[in-house]
Amino acid sequence: MKKKLAKGEKTMRTDISRINEQTPHQELTEGLMVFAGGTSKYFETGExxxxxxxxxxxxxxxxxxxxxxxxxxxxxxxxxxxxxxxxxxxxxxxxxxxxxxxxxxxxxxxx
Amino acid sequence: MSSYNVKEMMSKKDRLAPGHRMCAGCGATIGVRAVLRALHEEDHAVIANATGCLEVSSFMYPYTAWEDSYIHNAFENAGATLSGVETAYKVLKKKGKLPEDEHFKFIAFGGDGGTYDIGFQSLSGAMERGHDMVYVCYDNGAYMNTGIQRSSATPRFADTTTTPAGKCSDGKMQNRKDLASIIADHDVAYVGQSTFTLNFNDLHQKAEKAIYTEGASFLNIMTPCPRGWRYPTEDIMEICRLAVETCYWPMFEVEHGKWRLTYEPKKKLPIEDFLRPQGRFKHLFKPGNEHLIEQFQAEVDRRWEDLLYKCNR
Amino acid sequence: MSNGFEIRWHGRGGQGAKTAALLLADAAFKTGKYVQGFPEYGPERMGAPITAYNRISDQPIRVHSNIYTPDLVAVVDETLLHSVDVTDGLKEDGAVIVNSPKSPEEIRPMLKGYKGKVYTVDARKISVEALGKYFPNSPMLAAAVAVSGIMEHDAFISEMRNSYQHKFAKKPEVIDGNMLALQLTYDALKDVV
Amino acid sequence: MAVKDRMSGNEAVAFAIRQINPDVMPAFPITPSTEIPQMVSTYIANGEIDTEFIPVESEHSAMSAAIGSEAAGARTLTATSSAGLAYMWEELLLAASNRMPVALALVNRALSGPININCDHSDGMGARDTGWIQIYAENNQEVYDNFIQAYPIAEDPQVHLPIMICQDGFITSHAVENIELLEDGDVKEFVGEYEPEEFLLNPGKPIAVGPYSVTNYAMEAKKNQADALKRSKEVILKVAEEFEKISGRKYGLFEEYRTEDADYIMLIMGSAAGTAKQAVDDLREQGKKAGVIKLRVFRPFPADELAEALKGAKAVAVMDRTESYNGNGGPLGSEVTAGLYRKKIMVETVNYIYGLGGRDFTVQEVYDIFGELEDFIENGKAPEQFQYIGLRK
Missing domain, CATH: 3.30.70.20 (Alpha-Beta Plaits)
Structure with missing residues (x-):
């Protein structure tokens, strides 16, 4: 549990580009948790x-x-x-x- | 507390990402951003969130707007949920299972429904036990998520969908609950009540104190809801200014039991100035309803006097 | 069917009948027996009549029902005889022990025609003599063991000493008193059992 | 080396907790589980464990805090009974859907009303569709053994689900009986350290728990959760096998007692199974071919395995210690018969409701039930298919 994030390490462990409303159930994250922060940036409310x-x-x-x-x-x-x-x-x-x-x-x- | 430099502050990375689904012009996220700006950059945070507008809009799978770790559990238990997280932090640190040089802060956000009403027991328990956390109520004075039903934070006479103004009704019949005082009476480390001012200094100072004072803290932030209060979205800052200048929403803090006003209007404005721009109070301005505004004014005055007394003025 | 030796305790809330049942289970366990010790639970408070049970056996005990036909009944408070049918279901070849200064002959008429053996123990007298205070548990425990014969005297005495030494580690002065209470009870019953 | 001791069921659970030394325990007292948090608090006060106890203000908050703590990366447990479990109900669903391997010591007690503090299974059965693993115990030994197996099952990466370890209120929770305890070191090694891969307190690796989900994700999430519960069956058996190596005690999804050649079988859970076994021994002495199946794992429900185990019998008494208020049977009665039907095994069944609100269940009643089954098959006297036993009429 003591792992620290190395510089430049990719923080988005959940790649949300692979998750959409057509994704089969086996490929969704456990408990619908998202292992990442700030993924809403990929949703464009400018629309x-x-x-x-x-x-x-x-x-x-x-x-x-x-x-x-x-x-x-x-x-x-x-x-x-x-x-x-x-x-x-x-x-x-x-x-x-x-x-x-x-x-x-x-x-x-x-x- | 650090001195307040707007440029420095705004240069920090935003901890609430864009792309959430809150309404255009929502006050809640303005408040959340202001609170999170008070976190020191090197500190991590775990955010807990009661069910409500903020929650359903900020973590809609798989899109989380939170740059920090985040947990939503249910409507009525953000206080208890975060007390579990905070306790876990304490014990894992004690057992050497977390790095010593990394620090976490714990912040819960709930609307007035999840805080004043259904979440009150859980909040009271968490505050009384003194967990090292901050509970932030973004108080928009009604259950906005379910469609503007009255809450115990709704001001008297407000027209809501469960207290509609009509031929036989003047809107909500009760005064609003004074939750900040109730939590202060829990003998917590810090309580602050604030809203938005042009430079956000008042809210920033209180948020920083709440986060960095050891023990349980509570922030009550008035965050107007353009939909529920019925005013044009762009007017939010003016609405906040009027709430403060009329003494409808006094700015104060209670530090270890010591009450202090953090802002006092030079000239207290009449309450009509706050009520008039809002559609939810429109019925008060019908001819013949002047006495209702008088009653509203009397209640504001009574509470203001009471607050001055508590602050030893 | 055999559920082992079955004992029913009658007492009042706060008096220690439950503790006596647990202590007996403890002592029997330590002499290598299979045991059960359980109270009958309700919302009763201090002073209300309560019941506790023991099963003691050489075989593992699987039955988890209450005890309806005990081999032995122990009554920790004589005043219960007026309100509780203490010998209900008690086997005719069993026995009842009542904490009382009276003789068994004086007690028998209060037992609704029970024909089996009746013993009395003056737990107050013994306890005051041995401990200077009234704690009916040790005398009643010794009486239950003496009457039932479920444990050898010496093994029981030595296990109880261990148990008291553990229980009263912070009050060693009461250990000897309790041991004396056990012995006095044993001696008093020696000739009648 | 086994340590022979005598303990009540509550003491046994508390002792297992001491040996496991979990990280966090939020709890609120309720009879008859209250002793567990009391004893754990005493262990903490005496420095025997370094668990953090949260004296929450309600059971709802107990489970809420447990979810927070578990999500934060701490091994967490709570204990409750009856109304406490009912008050947690919403949170039970969240613990499971958020895939939190929390352990809960449930001391079974009747649900109101009328208010009653004694044993039945209406609390556990009320939570049967919340997504928790549920394991029931016959006695203090089993509840101890089950608790030690709880975390290895719940925390298995194939599972990640909460687990309820159940025992009968007062009947086993407050009864002192013989028990064989494991050495502290063996338990520590068996249970291991909790090392979640993702957790709230992982610096620089934020996670988000508990999303709002639109329709197009919600059903898929439920299916994943149901699959995990299904997978837990294998894990439960694997953990039991490992447990046998350190304890010598064998556990399965259920225990079959003298059923190899049995014409009549009683299917039962909890402490009454012991009473049934005693009665079956007596009946065997009279030449009656009676047997008992004691269901240990109620969730995931071993429907196929049970159907197979019952297929050789002429008639089965299915025993429910709760009322379902559906006019059709108790939960066990409904699920067992559904399992038999699906496997096209047409064994006669009679569903009995027994022991509500602490009503005693006796050896005599077991005789009566087997007598009724025999009368049914031998003499064609069909009993009511769903009935109460031990009721004053």
Whole structure:
């Protein structure tokens, strides 16, 4: 039980790309446990979106409020700065646009 | 406690992955993310989850949104389930079966149904036994997962599907249960009540204290539900602000029995400001129902005075 | 059919009839017997009449029913004779032992016409003499062994000493008293059995 | 080296727990199993084991915590009876569907109402469709032996299912009887260390337990679970074989007592099997060809094996210590006859309900039942196919 994860070791022991609603029962995981973390990334909730947030880079002051208020972890940071929306998952709720103190985010109709 | 640097905080890896199936604009996951950000990066966590919106949406086989180990057991027993995990951790460490230099923290999430009501016994037991864990209630004031039925956390007069406002009814007839006080009376290490503020500092500090204070802790976080409260999804931060500024949702903490206000509005706003934007209180604004709003205001005032007294103010 | 030697104990909750049955099973086990010792359970509290049982045999015991036709009945509290039919099912060639200062002749009329052997043991007198306090268990235990003959005297005495030494490791002062209580009972019954 | 001792059934289970030294025990007291957590707590208080005891506030939480602890990678057990098991019912299903090899010492007791603290099997039988392995014991020796075999069965990678080790409340749990104990070292070696492959507390290797499943996964998951329970039969036999090597005591799915040439067989579980064996010996002396089958493993149910074992008999008395309220028979009566029918073995059966709420079951009643079976076959006097015995009429 003392095994520690080696650097770079693959953490996803359950390969969910092999599990779908057509998978035979013998190939599902025991007790439907998933031996991995964060596999929901492979499910793209961006499909749900009917309005899309657009960032106006000129107005953005990198205060990170938008990233904090996002219910879907869709505003990632890179090197201390927010980068483009994760449109694969953004559901278009509009919280970021409303919360932005600098009006740097605009909601556009459609995906 | 560490000083609060938003940039540093947001640069941490998100412990709740995208791709979960919560509604667009859900308050619960905003709260979960904020709590998990308080975990130190080097620490591992086991998350327990009561059945509810969060659970059915965040681990829909084979998609788990949780980057940490996660266990959902049933609706009414997140407290007991996590106390089993925490005890296992203690004993396996003692027996030398886990690496000494790796540390785990234990956090349970439950909605108000799984916490205030059906899970109350299990929560009370876990808190009384003093397991080194945090139980976080994401309180959206009704059973949202099953379609907005009233809970003991639902405020008075709210229009829910089991307390509908109608010709002979003004909505829910009882005041909400004050669970944070009840848990504080369990003599636990730490209790915090919070919600979302623009910089999330209040919630972050409380989450960090709850996680890193040894013993049982409880966090009560108001996490609005746009569907159940009936407001446009994008307005969530304004709804939270109004809840705090009207003193409907006071921000306080109880550290080893010592009560403290963590925010006091400069000018307490009238309760109408919180009620008006929400469809669930629409009937209160019909002509002739002014007395209901007065009653609501009186209850908010009474509780606020009571809290000030507890905080020795 | 043979279920071995069957004993039924009557006492009151808190008085030690159950303990006596377990102690007897203990002693018999240690002298190489197969044993059963079990109380009849209900929600009774302190003071209520209770029953406990023993089976003692040279063969493994498989029967798990109650005892209906005991070979021996031991009554730890004389006052039970008014309310409990203690000799119910007791074999005619069996025996009943009653904890009482009275003589067997005085007790017999209270036994609903029972025709078998009747013995009395003044457990209070013996216990107070030997231990300075009233604990009816040791005298009743010795009486059951003396009357039933299920164990040799010497083996019983030596096993009980071991058992008390273990049980009263923290109160060694009561070991000798209990041993004396056993011996006094044995001596008192020696001539009548 | 066997150690001869005398113990009650509860003491025997507690002693086995001491020898196994499991990691976690959450429990809530309920008569007649209460002594088990008490004794374990005493072992812990005296430093004889380093198990962690969780004094939970209910049986529901006991099983909930057990699931959490087991998922975390700790060898876990609890003990309960009657209403306690009923209160756990939802969690019993979850322990099984989450494939947690938790052990449960069940001290069988009647379920309310009326409230009654004495033995019958309505608690265990109420949990018969929860996916647990269920093993019943005749006496303290068997409950001890079964408990020591519990983890090797439940934790086998082919199984990974929870296991219930059952004994009759008061009748064996509180009766002191002779017992042969194994040496501590032998038990330790036999049971081994628990080393799960995946568990919550594995740093850097997170797992997720207890998903929401859409329809397209749920049925497949159930089939996998059912297959594991089916596979456990082989594992139970394999573990019994290994156990015989250290104990000299032989165990199977059921025990056949004087059945080789028996015309009449009584099929029974638990402590009453001993009483039945005693009666059969008496009947044999009178020249009656009577035998007993004592069912040890109720889940997985050995339907085919039982049918084979019963096929030579003229009539079988199937004994249920619980009422099913279906007007048709007890659980054992229903399952045994289904097994016979499927194998096209048309042995006559009579299903008796006995011993409810601690009602004593006597040697005389066993004689009466065999008499009734004989009268049925020899004289064509068909008894009621489903009836009570030992009832005041």
């Amino acid at each position: 749900w979106r009917t309005r899309t947030p657009i960032l106006n880079h000129d107005l953005c002051r990198q205060c990170m409020v938008c990233s904090m208020v996002c219910p879907d972890s869709c505003i990632p940071l890179k090197d201390g700065e927010r980068v483009e929306f994760d449109y694969k998952h953004c559901k278009g709720c509009g919280i970021c646009a409303k919360a932005c103190p600098f009006d740097a985010i605009e909601m556009k109709e459609g995906r």
